[in-house]
Amino acid sequence: MPIVSMKAVQKWYGDYHALKDLDFSVEQGERVVICGPSGSGKSTLIRCINGLETCDAGSIVVNGIELTQRSDSVAKIRSLVGMVFQQFNLFPHLSALENCTLALTEELGLTQPQADEKAMQYLDRVRIADQATKRPAQLSGGQQQRVAIARALCLEPELMLFDEPTSALDPEMISEVLETMVSLAEDGMSMICVTHELGFAREVAHRIIFMDEGALVEDRDPVGFFEHPDNPRTKKFLSKILR
Amino acid sequence: MKELLIELIGAPLGTIVFQLIFAAQYTVYLSLIAFVGGGIAAVFITLARIAPYKPIRSAATGYIWLFQSTPLLMLLFLCGLGFPHLFQFQISPWTAASVALTIFTSAYLAEVWRGAIGAVETGQWEAGNALNLRYVVMLRRIVIPQAIKFGLAPTIGFLVQIIKGTSLAYIIGFQDLMLVGKRWANAPVDGSEPFVIFPIMAVLYFCLCYPLALFARQLEQKALARGQ
Numbered sequence: 404m405p406i407v408s409m410k411a412v413q414k415w416y417g418d419y420h421a422l423k424d425l426d427f428s429v430e431q432g433e434r435v436v437i438c439g440p441s442g443s444g445k446s447t448l449i450r451c452i453n454g455l456e457t458c459d460a461g462s463i464v465v466n467g468i469e470l471t472q473r474s475d476s477v478a479k480i481r482s483l484v485g486m487v488f489q490q491f492n493l494f495p496h497l498s499a500l501e502n503c504t505l506a507l508t509e510e511l512g513l514t515q516p517q518a519d520e521k522a523m524q525y526l527d528r529v530r531i532a533d534q535a536t537k538r539p540a541q542l543s544g545g546q547q548q549r550v551a552i553a554r555a556l557c558l559e560p561e562l563m564l565f566d567e568p569t570s571a572l573d574p575e576m577i578s579e580v581l582e583t584m585v586s587l588a589e590d591g592m593s594m595i596c597v598t599h600e601l602g603f604a605r606e607v608a609h610r611i612i613f614m615d616e617g618a619l620v621e622d623r624d625p626v627g628f629f630e631h632p633d634n635p636r637t638k639k640f641l642s643k644i645l646r
Numbered sequence: 647m648k649e650l651l652i653e654l655i656g657a658p659l660g661t662i663v664f665q666l667i668f669a670a671q672y673t674v675y676l677s678l679i680a681f682v683g684g685g686i687a688a689v690f691i692t693l694a695r696i697a698p699y700k701p702i703r704s705a706a707t708g709y710i711w712l713f714q715s716t717p718l719l720m721l722l723f724l725c726g727l728g729f730p731h732l733f734q735f736q737i738s739p740w741t742a743a744s745v746a747l748t749i750f751t752s753a754y755l756a757e758v759w760r761g762a763i764g765a766v767e768t769g770q771w772e773a774g775n776a777l778n779l780r781y782v783v784m785l786r787r788i789v790i791p792q793a794i795k796f797g798l799a800p801t802i803g804f805l806v807q808i809i810k811g812t813s814l815a816y817i818i819g820f821q822d823l824m825l826v827g828k829r830w831a832n833a834p835v836d837g838s839e840p841f842v843i844f845p846i847m848a849v850l851y852f853c854l855c856y857p858l859a860l861f862a863r864q865l866e867q868k869a870l871a872r873g874q
Contacts, residue, residue, distance in 0.1 A: 453775075453776055454775075478778055481776065481777075481778035482778050488773065492767075492769035492770060492773035493773070494787075495792065496791050505777070506777040506778065506779055509779060510779060510780065555776070558777065558778070
């Protein structure tokens, strides 16, 4: 059973056709990188998976659960899917640790000590346990993004979505976040990453997808994707980005 | 205190100042009633205004729109004179003024607080949603704690507007600083001419409002400093 299966998905923003009759699926344990020019629908695609955007037509099934407008299906799917945002979206009034424990105590019924213990494990996992008591504003961008990854991991998701996780970072901080993602990949986590970090894509992705104007233009293994892409638009994109 | 004032500034003026200060306490009480009552009502209206169900949102928007675009003076007339006359019931100036000011305050504060909640980045809601938090948990643990820093200063600032707004309640016979002052200003007593009374009243209103305005400005600067 695929972890994500999208069929004939359509999304409109007013007149703008953001996703055009899109078919897309990801297997358990698979790591997929999505790239493409801005406005191509990459973010919309992954935001549809956990219901942050609602699609206008088509079906989305996550781990056997069909995503519908009903809030219980949305909640079930969200409990399986972790998400990391471009702007981190950490809660600024809470410490790194509290960012991680909030959902554990409020929604999963853990006691504060249990939640703290679990959160510390994951903060340690992203090598930031020593900064646990700090507020997001006291951390660097790279550290904030690693806290955001730990926060998502605390809920033990089956699938992780990354929406341009390094695009808002200073260059010297990108690698620490990518290393964290690589180590997640090594543990066999299913991942869908929207990113332009093609070195990362080459290293960890099973498949690389190139999107343009709301459609999947290219869907290949990394070697094929970089060495001999089929579509002229992919070639053009690669020639621009791989200089 | 009355004797002390008469000793200090002479007979008619001492009595007048004492009566004005005495009446000012009712201005304070009415302001507090309006602020607390309006604040409590505003909590519910704000929650309705941002509720995930459109009919509830629309009702709250309508309430805010209706009472924000109604002059306070008209609300006072309606509560103190219009409705009692229309439906043939008695209402004390206290009740009428409290109701009118509470409605006025609730609509205004609800709009301020909705704005404060709107100022919290949408990314915060998205992160909460992605973490599968319930709506109430997101509000209580994420959004409201952040919205308070945007809403606190304008809320205190509005308290100043309420204090000044209570002065209109004299029109339906509410015994406050304004009514007592006006009565003295019209009285044929030497030393109680309008040009004497009104500045004294202005000073009293100033003494009530200025500390609050100062406090609001301080909060605002603190919020700004934290934002940077």
